[in-house]
Amino acid sequence: MWIVNFLPDFIFHLLLIASLIGLAASFVLGSIPFVSDNAKAIQAGCVIVLIITVFFEGAISDNNAWKARAQALELRIAKAETESAEANGKLQQQLAAKDKEIAAAQAALKNRIKEGAAAMDAVCKIPANVVDILNDAAKKGAKK
Amino acid sequence: MKLLIAVVALTLSACVSVPVERKFPKAPEELVVTCPDLQLVPQGTTQLSVVLETITTNYGQYQGCTNKVDAWNEWYNDQKKIFDSVK
Numbered sequence: 001m002w003i004v005n006f007l008p009d010f011i012f013h014l015l016l017i018a019s020l021i022g023l024a025a026s027f028v029l030g031s032i033p034f035v036s037d038n039a040k041a042i043q044a045g046c047v048i049v050l051i052i053t054v055f056f057e058g059a060i061s062d063n064n065a066w067k068a069r070a071q072a073l074e075l076r077i078a079k080a081e082t083e084s085a086e087a088n089g090k091l092q093q094q095l096a097a098k099d100k101e102i103a104a105a106q107a108a109l110k111n112r113i114k115e116g117a118a119a120m121d122a123v124c125k126i127p128a129n130v131v132d133i134l135n136d137a138a139k140k141g142a143k144k
Numbered sequence: 145m146k147l148l149i150a151v152v153a154l155t156l157s158a159c160v161s162v163p164v165e166r167k168f169p170k171a172p173e174e175l176v177v178t179c180p181d182l183q184l185v186p187q188g189t190t191q192l193s194v195v196l197e198t199i200t201t202n203y204g205q206y207q208g209c210t211n212k213v214d215a216w217n218e219w220y221n222d223q224k225k226i227f228d229s230v231k
Contacts, residue, residue: 070164073164073230074164076229076230077164077166077230080226080227080229080230081167081169083226083229084169084222084223084226087219087222087223087226088169088170088171088172088219091172091175091215091218091219091222092172092174094215094218095172095174095175095211095212095215096174098211099208099211102204102207102208102211103204105204106200106201106204109200110197110200113193113196113197113200114193116193117191117193120192120193120196121191121192121193124192125190125191125192126189126190126191126192126195127190128188128190130195131185131186131187131188131189131195134184134185134195134198134199135184135185135187138181138182138183138184138202139182139184
């Protein structure tokens with residue numbers, strides 16, 4: 001509520017108290033000439049101010065309740081963001097470990113190929129169409 | 145007319161903006177990378193060892209991409225769980 005945020009709360013508290021005092025005074029202090037002469041006008045004014053301030057007292061209370069809920073939500077969001085960052089860190093570590101594992105396995109396999117290259121190349125010559133088929137298989141569905 | 149102005153002022157006094165903002169979680173940079181293309185066997189090769197090496201490299205790339213897909217699934221499940229925990 002912008003009006004509640006714009007004006008300090010104590011203004012509404014003061015107006016509420018003033019309207020109650022004014023209303024009571026208009027009934028009790030009938031012996032005072034000014035009050036007895038303007039009793040109806042004072043009562044009407046005080047009742048209007050009372051209604052408006054009661055409305056805004058409710059609004060202030062509601063506003064404070066929403067502020068408290070927003071703060072609690074902000075705390076939960078901050079906690080969730082921390083958890084999210086932690087989960088990302090954990091995932092990055094797992095991914096790095098797996099990538100390292102793959103790289104190590106690849107290196108070991110390529111060493112084995114190098115060691116056996118002479119022997120396997122001596123017993124097997126690859127026909128040209130085998131290379132074409134393999135390359136076509138690698139290209140099919142590949143990004144363009 | 146005066147009453148209408150008073151009613152409008154009172155009604156507008158209840159306007160409020162939402163103070164809490166949520167950000168979409170960021171994925172790890174390693175995941176936001178496309179998978180490389182498969183390697184091709186050099187044309188005119190007759191050596192089995194060259195073909196075998198290319199195939200081995202492609203298997204390695206496939207395993208790397210599998211890890212990324214698995215990591216994306218894990219990321220989504222974790223982040224959804226965290227997102228749903230905030231109510």
